[in-house]
Amino acid sequence: MSTSTPVLTVNLTAIRANYRLLKTRHAKQSLAAVVKADAYGLGMAEVAAALWNEGCRTYFVATLDEALRLRKQLADARIGVFNGLLPKDEKKYLRYRLTPVLNDLGQVQRWDKTAPPATPAIVHIDTGMTRLGLTHSDFQTMVTRHHHFAEHGIAYVMSHLACANEPEHPKNFEQLTRFRQAMQLLPRVRGSLCNSSGLFLAPKFHFDMARPGCALYGINPTETTNPMQQVATLCAPILQVRTLDANESVGYGAMYNAPKGSRIAIAALGYADGWMRLQSGKGFAYIEGVKVPLAGRVSMDMVALDVSALPADVITANSRVEFINAQQTVDDIAKYCGTIGYEIFTRMGNRIARKYVTA
Secondary structure, eight states: OOTTSOEEEEEHHHHHHHHHHHHHHSTTOOBOEEOHHHHHTTOHHHHHHHHHHTTOOEEEESSHHHHHHHHHHOTTOEEEETTOOOTTOHHHHHHTTOEEEEOSHHHHHHHHHHSOTTOOEEEEBOSSOOSSSBOHHHHHHHHHHTHHHHHHTEEEEEOOOSSTTSTTOHHHHHHHHHHHHHHTTSTTSEEEOOOTGGGGSOGGGTTTOBOOOGGGGTOOOSSSSOOSOOOEEEEEEEEEEEEOSSOEEESGGGOEEEOTTOEEEEESOOGGGTOOGGGTTTOEEEETTEEEEBOSOOOSSOEEEEOTTSOTTTOOTTOEEEEESSSSOHHHHHHHHTSOHHHHHHHOOTTSEEEEEOO
16 A cells, blocks of 8 residues: 555444444344445445454345345355346346345346245335335235235335434335335235434334444434444545745635645545545645644645644654544535535545554
8 A cells, every 4th residue: 555545444343333233223133234335435345244243144235246246255145136136137146146126017027937936035115215116006016916926035025215314204104104005915024114314213114124324334324413433534645745935825726825834735635536526615634633624626636735733843744634533524524515424435436545444
């Protein structure tokens, strides 16, 4: 790893602790782990292995390619694929013992026709997200037309909550009602409704298995104080520090004006690494525990910091700056950018090295 490389340090012990906490939240203590999008950018191989060692046996990914990579690593895991059973992929699901999430009647029909009897699948019903999943009428049709499959081939019926991070949102109760109505058609089949935020709703939302993602990685699943442990720290090296010998502007657009005597540090992190340009003019970083402002716009490969408040002997070239830490979490960065922690993590590119710790 080069000394000029930004580093995302991922605490696998914290991820395991978050899994344990979420498991205690579930009414039946039944938890799968969502590790799609390379475990939200933190590294699927390392995260999945840590969770396996914690006792997790069921995982969800978004795509077939993700599932195939995970299968090479975890031979005995149960792996569900959210994006569904696309045409001509049936044999791969069977060969690699993957569980398709069936999102429409066509997928149900192809799986029922191809898979041996009682080969498990998950049927996804849309209860109000209006994304993937069978409508209620399609679900009724499935139960009628594919009765044997409905009785013997469904591991779970699942849906996805749209507003679980807002506990009093009426959409939660609307979706719960719709999900219960669907489950009444197959009363012996298990259900899975809640995500990370759903685990912090009442037990009536929990059903037989939860599928947390973001909370495993330290993103706050609630509207209150974050109950999850901090998982990731992002730091980058300083390439140069200079003291201005005149009043000067900093960066593209000359939007930051620094007076004579200011000290400006240039860190090796930019929007090509996923550090969003939206932080220009309002972002911060930390050096030796001291909060320092971003000076001007985030560039493709670099960001400038005004380090005038720090003693001159504290920061030099090769010093490291923390952009995400316990003082400034991924949720804080997301607020600056008008987005969510999921996007901050998943945007981080491959120029950022991943380092894994267990302390």
